[in-house]
Amino acid sequence: MNSFLNELAKQLAGKWVSLLVVPGALFVASVVVGWRMHFGSWPGSEHFVAALQRGRASGGQLAAAALGAVLLSAWAGLLAQGAGRAVHWLWLGQWPGRTGEALADRRRRRWARAQERYEQAYRQGQSDETLAELAYRRNLVALAPPTRPTHMGDSIAALSTRVGIEYGLDLEHGWPRLWLVLPEEARAVLDESRDAVNRSATVAGWGVLYILAGAVWWPLGPAGLGALLTAVVRGRSAVTNLAQLMESAVDLHGASLATSLGIPVPDGRVTPEIGREVTRVVRKGA
Incomplete structure (x- = not known):
């Protein structure tokens, strides 16, 4: 058990470093370089730099500087992930108010x-x-027929519409049950596709941060804009691919869902009548 926990801790630490610290370190370094070129050194940093140049910086100072750099990098990574979640929400187009409805x-x-x-x-x-x-x-x-203000949002919304028309199945309630009967290979492909969407949203989050950092040093602004545009293109492709894979999962394994719920599928194909019966079972009157 201890070896399992140690291995899990190593994997989590590796993911933490790769997802937060490494890209965060690049962002923090870019901001520091830009600040120094635009405004000069950070307040209070002159003494530390001078101590490094004289070779008199203490171990405590070096450790504090390293820890501070790691913490700043992790904080920047968390901030980018938060911005990525906001971008993800915007992409899927579940906007309240009149703006979303007008679009x-x-x-x-x-x-x-x-x-x-x-x-x-x-x-x-x-x-x-x-x-x-x-x-x-x-x-x-x-x-x-569109229901969302964005193309990405309608890619997901159209999935429920198309499945409902073709099979009579309420995908919102049926998908969690379908997930449990999918083969491991199919779930792995869907997980990878979903992760591609999340990665694109995180790249967009970094783009937003770099655009904001352009106030410190202007070259960071165009770099952030380029990252944001790249993320939008990749995100649109990833969302379309995810929707197609989810619809394919229904096409190929919808009969398995019905039979797992005790609903016979005589010809091995889900008809609208069978789909409506599956919907009745999974919704439980809700």
Whole structure:
């Protein structure tokens, strides 16, 4: 048991260093260099630097400086993770108030116009290539009628809509049960995809911090903007991939969920009737 706890402590310490301290140290070093170039040395740092140059800095001073650097780096890492959580919330578009609803309405109108053009072309019997192009343009807005102010948010929201229409399944209540019957390999792939979304949001959090640090030294601002734009591109791709994998999990293992709940699936395919029965069981009247 002690060896297990020691190994767990080592793994947690390694993750703590890689996720917080290392990127935090780079951020703190950048801010220190920028501060020194713009304002001069930190208040009170002249004596410590002079002691280092004379070789008279005590062990206590060096230890305090090292500990302070580690703590500042960890604090910066925690701050970036917090900013990343805020970015994640913005990406998924669950915004309260009129701003979020106004943006969602705008996206709904765009989707409706694209859907109308697709339906008109279908009624006119236009070619498959034309229909595919119109469907592609509509899907660039969302895969289902938009309900969120952001594309990433609608990628997740459309998942519930599409599963509900195809299978009659309430994914909000059904997903935790489906997760328990998924094979280990499928859960590992989904975990990695979810982690990719979280990593992108954390990179965006670092971008926000570097943009703010641009007030100390202007080159940090463009660097932060570049990190933020990169995170948005990566995040959009990661969210789309996660939604596709979750929908695939329902397609491939929805029958396993039904049979695990004691609901027969005669042909091995979940029909809307079976999905509605699964929903009734998992919701328990809620």
